[in-house]
Amino acid sequence: MNELHGPLTALVLDDEKSGRDMVGYFIREQAPDMFGQIHFASNLEEASLLIDKYTPHVVFLDIQLKGELGFSLSSKLPPNTHTVIVSAYPEYALQAIKMEVVDYLLKPISESDFQDLKNKIQKRLGTLKTPENALGNKTSLVIRESGTNVVVPFQDIEYVEAAGAYSKIITAQKEHLISKTLKVLSPSLPSHFVRVHRSYLVPVDQIATFKSNHLCLKNGKNIALSKTGRKVLQSSYGIG
16 A cells, blocks of 8 residues: 555545445545545444534435435535535435536456546645646736636636636726636636635635634635635644
8 A cells, every 4th residue: 555645634434345446546545646535434423423514525425325416515614525426326416516526436446447527626625736836927917807807817807606516706996707717727826815605706805804704805805714715724824
């Protein structure tokens, strides 16, 4: 087994030990440079406790558990956590799409399936690159509106709001609607854009004040602040 030394934390939820062992094996063999920790849960209660304690970046989720459905865990996941379905049943694919899962792996997992998954995680999260390498010298976001490429400077963005399968990019001049979710859009933005809530991405330099459950932007807009978002903000400001 390879030693894990990557930046990400994984949670594997499966009610069968063989299922947990299988995912753990592939992580250690094919992605030791991606993951640094793996935590295992056999039911929803264990998984919820581990999520609160470790805030995993990626959750490997079995669907049919003993007396439970793995999908129930989705409401407990922090906004920045990404889901990979690992199941013997293909019929849950539509529900998985609605959850914006990174991938849907059918048991038994093959080496090629897991390698494809690793590439998708890298693309989705962008965490294996430094912000400088990931964005280069980019200072703007280019979006498509009515068949035209529109350049939106990062410094003009006051916040980004989820709108179903779309995102609203708010500037002082205009509101732009793009056909990307916050999860998909996030890697295209600089590191000072923080997911403060399931529905909001905010550049730190636009924040005037924040309290336990909300923040106020410099433009006067009040935005909901989740427990996980508050921890990320406190970390970015060096607050313990």
